[in-house]
Amino acid sequence: xxxxxxxxxxxxxxxxxxxxxxxxxxxxxxxxxxxxxxxxxxxxxxxxxxxxxxxxxxxxxxxxxxxxxxxxxxxxxxxxxxxxxxxxxxxxxxxxxxxxxxxxxxxxxxxxxxxxxxxxxxxxxxxxxxxxxxxxxxxxxxxxxxxxxxxxxxxxxxxxxxxxxxxxxxxxxxxxxxxxxxxxxxxxxxxxxxxxxxxxxxxxxxxxxxxxxxxxxxxxxxxxxxxxxxxxxxxxxxxxxxxxxxxxxxxxxxxxxxxxxxxxxxxxxxxxxxxxxxxxxxxxxxxxxxxxxxxxxxxxxxxxxxxxxxxxxxxxxxxxxxxxxxxxxxxxxxxxxxxxxxxxxxxxxxxxxxxxxxxxxxxxxxxxxxxxxxxxxxxxxxxxxxxxxxxxxxxxxxxxxxxxxxxxxxxxxxxxxxxxxxxxxxxxxxxxxxxxxxxxxxxxxxxxxxxxxxxxxxxxxxxxxxxxxxxxxxxxxxxxxxxxxxxxxxxxxxxxxxxxxxxxxxxxxxxxxxxxxxxxxxxxxxxxxxxxxxxxxxxxxxxxxxxxxxxxxxxxxxxxxxxxxxxxxxxxxxxxxxxxxxxxxxxxxxxxxxxxxxxxxxxxxxxxxxxxxxxxxxxxxxxxxxxxxxxxxxxxxxxxxxxxxxxxxxxxxxxxxxxxxxxxxxxxxxxxxxxxxxxxxxxxxxxxxxxxxxxxxxxxxxxxxxxxxxxxxxxxxxxxxxxxxxxx
Amino acid sequence: xxxxxxxxxxxxxxxxxxxxxxxxxxxxxxxxxxxxxxxxxxxxxxxxxxxxxxxxxxxxxxxxxxxxxxxxxxxxxxxxxxxxxxxxxxxxxxxxxxxxxxxx
Numbered sequence: 001x002x003x004x005x006x007x008x009x010x011x012x013x014x015x016x017x018x019x020x021x022x023x024x025x026x027x028x029x030x031x032x033x034x035x036x037x038x039x040x041x042x043x044x045x046x047x048x049x050x051x052x053x054x055x056x057x058x059x060x061x062x063x064x065x066x067x068x069x070x071x072x073x074x075x076x077x078x079x080x081x082x083x084x085x086x087x088x089x090x091x092x093x094x095x096x097x098x099x100x101x102x103x104x105x106x107x108x109x110x111x112x113x114x115x116x117x118x119x120x121x122x123x124x125x126x127x128x129x130x131x132x133x134x135x136x137x138x139x140x141x142x143x144x145x146x147x148x149x150x151x152x153x154x155x156x157x158x159x160x161x162x163x164x165x166x167x168x169x170x171x172x173x174x175x176x177x178x179x180x181x182x183x184x185x186x187x188x189x190x191x192x193x194x195x196x197x198x199x200x201x202x203x204x205x206x207x208x209x210x211x212x213x214x215x216x217x218x219x220x221x222x223x224x225x226x227x228x229x230x231x232x233x234x235x236x237x238x239x240x241x242x243x244x245x246x247x248x249x250x251x252x253x254x255x256x257x258x259x260x261x262x263x264x265x266x267x268x269x270x271x272x273x274x275x276x277x278x279x280x281x282x283x284x285x286x287x288x289x290x291x292x293x294x295x296x297x298x299x300x301x302x303x304x305x306x307x308x309x310x311x312x313x314x315x316x317x318x319x320x321x322x323x324x325x326x327x328x329x330x331x332x333x334x335x336x337x338x339x340x341x342x343x344x345x346x347x348x349x350x351x352x353x354x355x356x357x358x359x360x361x362x363x364x365x366x367x368x369x370x371x372x373x374x375x376x377x378x379x380x381x382x383x384x385x386x387x388x389x390x391x392x393x394x395x396x397x398x399x400x401x402x403x404x405x406x407x408x409x410x411x412x413x414x415x416x417x418x419x420x421x422x423x424x425x426x427x428x429x430x431x432x433x434x435x436x437x438x439x440x441x442x443x444x445x446x447x448x449x450x451x452x453x454x455x456x457x458x459x460x461x462x463x464x465x466x467x468x469x470x471x472x473x474x475x476x477x478x479x480x481x482x483x484x485x486x487x488x489x490x491x492x493x494x495x496x497x498x499x500x501x502x503x504x505x506x507x508x509x510x511x512x513x514x515x516x517x518x519x520x521x522x523x524x525x526x527x528x529x530x531x532x533x534x535x536x537x538x539x540x541x542x543x544x545x546x547x548x549x550x551x552x553x554x555x556x557x558x559x560x561x562x563x564x565x566x567x568x569x570x571x572x573x574x575x576x577x578x579x580x581x582x583x584x585x586x587x588x589x590x591x592x593x594x595x596x597x598x599x600x601x602x603x604x605x606x607x608x609x610x611x612x613x614x615x616x617x618x619x620x621x622x623x624x625x626x627x628x629x630x631x632x633x634x635x636x637x638x639x640x641x642x643x644x645x646x647x648x649x650x651x652x653x654x655x656x657x658x659x660x661x662x663x664x665x666x667x668x669x670x671x672x673x674x675x676x677x678x679x680x681x682x683x684x685x686x687x688x689x690x691x692x693x694x695x696x697x698x699x700x701x702x703x704x705x706x707x708x709x710x711x712x713x714x715x716x717x718x719x720x721x722x723x724x725x726x727x728x
Numbered sequence: 729x730x731x732x733x734x735x736x737x738x739x740x741x742x743x744x745x746x747x748x749x750x751x752x753x754x755x756x757x758x759x760x761x762x763x764x765x766x767x768x769x770x771x772x773x774x775x776x777x778x779x780x781x782x783x784x785x786x787x788x789x790x791x792x793x794x795x796x797x798x799x800x801x802x803x804x805x806x807x808x809x810x811x812x813x814x815x816x817x818x819x820x821x822x823x824x825x826x827x828x829x830x831x832x
Contacts, residue, residue, distance in 0.1 A: 695832050697832075698830070698831060698832025699828060699831055700827075700828030700829060700830040700831030700832070701824070701827075701828050701831075702827075703752070703753050703754075703761070703824055703825070706752065707753055710749070710753075
């Protein structure tokens with residue numbers, strides 16, 4: 001009972017923090033970050049308690065901790081709101097709680113809390129330094145505190161609420177609510193520095209692109225509700241309901257309802273987790289501050305997309321047993337996932353901005369997870385989700401630390417260079433040791449360095465899963481992508497940290513404060529050790545020493561325990577992962593270790609024309625602009641606004657107006673004036689005329705009056721006389 | 729009295745009345761108009777007396793009526809002449825046509 005209440009309470013502290021910051025604490029920076037950190041800390045504490053309680057329970061997947069209440073009345077049933085804790089939730093909750101807390105702590109240092117306000121800082125633009133006089137009277141420029149500090153913490157707190165809601169809920173409707181809250185916060189935070197045009201555009205792009213995915217997801221959600229009558233996981237994933245979904249055909253393309261709904265939900269993931277073709281928003285989203293990139297685009301929001309498809313695996317794989325042909329949705333997922341993994345890795349090779357490399361890397365790794373799920377490697381996909389969250393958050397936070405160091409150098413030397421361009425860095429390992437070592441650990445994890453990094457174990461799982469399932473195309477694509485991943489990671493590390501500083505700013509960089517380096521250290525511990533929770537039994541030498549807890553725990557979510565069966569005993573995938581990761585790392589180091597400042601990228605000579613295609617992201621943005629944005633814009637401005645709205649609709653309304661005026665004028669000129677006025681006027685004129693006619697009689701002469709009187713008297717007398725004697 | 733038929737008196741009365749009427753309507757001098765008025769009144773008297781004499785000779789009502797008419801005629805002439813004198817003092821004329829202050 002207490003556990004259920006605790007689970008209900010976990011999402012709430014960040015929400016309370018958001019409201020308090022937005023309504024009251026907006027002007028006090030310290031209070032705002034204290035509220036946000038307490039909120040994240042309380043949620044973290046609750047999550048850890050729930051984690052340890054849940055993993056000690058028997059058969060958690062068969063008896064998840066569920067609690068729900070009636071929420072919205074609909075005809076004769078209720079839409080419910082509730083929480084559910086089962087193995088998948090537990091592992092997701094673990095990494096979400098840790099990464100959120102680490103990022104919040106990091107943000108305090110990133111936004112330069114404790115520094116003075118800048119000289120010319122405006123809210124809406126990134127801070128650019130303040131002048132300080134020290135005791136000798138020298139002036140230096142130091143980093144200044146972010147003017148919109150509290151606003152940032154409010155938004156990330158709201159964001160944390162959205163993510164916790166999504167993870168803990170037991171029904172698809174509340175998941176969608178959390179999904180949309182995160183979409184909103186992503187828009188607000190990418191466009192955090194709203195004074196920059198590029199940030200505004202990136203925010204709108206992110207929101208609209210994910211919206212496309214969300215629209216399809218909503219179609220899936222509604223269809224699911226229509227067919228099964230419920231949105232709660234326990235009811236949707238029951239045997240009867242799955243049977244119902246698989247056996248009935250939907251009106252689309254001969255897919256069963258399960259296939260159709262799975263596909264629609266997957267499109268939601270394509271949008272949210274930036275898979276091809278909706279990947280275009282994520283690189284532009286690097287316009288936001290680095291903690292935002294870490295949180296939204298590495299650890300939590302894009303992971304939510306993958307969480308959704310993992311959660312809905314029973315529907316996506318309905319009717320599939322291992323060893324047989326994949327369902328339609330799974331095939332689509334395997335294809336898109338593998339393609340995206342390779343596609344994004346190729347683009348990452350040619351990027352110079354340190355954050356863009358990581359952005360494309362994220363897209364690529366998410367492709368891995370989607371492909372893993374597509375071939376049925378459920379446990380491997382979930383495992384990679386967890387490890388990726390840790391090492392990607394570590395890498396992003398590390399890059400933020402690097403950028404901070406570079407900015408410090410820029411402020412010090414007054415150079416006008418881009419602090420994010422890797423070609424302006426170099427030799428930072430001596431200047432920023434903590435950042436270097438933690439970034440190295442993260443980078444090696446990403447590349448899949450054997451044994452000591454978590455990335456190795458999870459990537460190996462995926463490669464094994466695709467190999468032993470017989471999906472050679474997927475296996476080869478993923479292996480190639482792994483090679484490129486190792487290559488560009490080493491490229492990044494070499495250009496940034498190794499060698500000699502290529503600019504004066506790099507020479508003057510220095511290490512960041514403890515608020516920034518402590519989270520890096522903690523996350524690197526996880527990046528190393530989390531992998532050891534999933535060492536497969538079949539691994540030579542080490543297998544069996546530590547039980548594969550992860551596979552058993554999370555794999556129990558699937559009825560037939562697909563997680564364990566897929567693991568075969570072939571050494572080919574293992575050998576492949578060793579070769580690609582070590583080979584890629586070595587190659588990257590060799591090519592880039594001798595690059596001096598001012599030299600062009602060695603890849604440019606090697607790849608020639610292809611290099612510029614990669615650098616321009618295969619011109620996808622331009623393609624979308626031409627195919628979709630311009631027509632949509634034309635539709636909105638010319639067609640709808642001018643033709644339909646102003647010409648036709650307004651035209652109709654104007655013509656009503658003109659008609660009314662015409663009728664009025666007509667009535668006035670043809671009836672009111674000639675008839676009504678005329679009557680009155682003629683009455684008066686007639687009277688006057690009559691008067692002037694009769695005036696002649698009034699002569700004032702008595703004798704004439706008498707003549708008239710006598711004449712009339714005689715006349716009437718005659719008439720009466722004749723009347724009375726019967727003659728008239 | 730049967731020797732003279734009543735109708736002769738009546739015709740005489742009408743003739744006298746018309747002469748008086750002509751005098752009232754056609755004379756310029758205001759005094760002449762009064763004279764004509766007198767004639768009309770006297771003609772009426774003759775008419776009344778003729779009827780009394782031939783038809784109602786028993787009673788006195790005819791005679792009384794006539795007496796009253798005489799008296800009224802006299803008074804009226806006096807008043808009329810007084811008015812003419814007053815008007816003459818105002819306007820220095822006795823011609824009726826010239827007194828057209830009430831002209832509209």
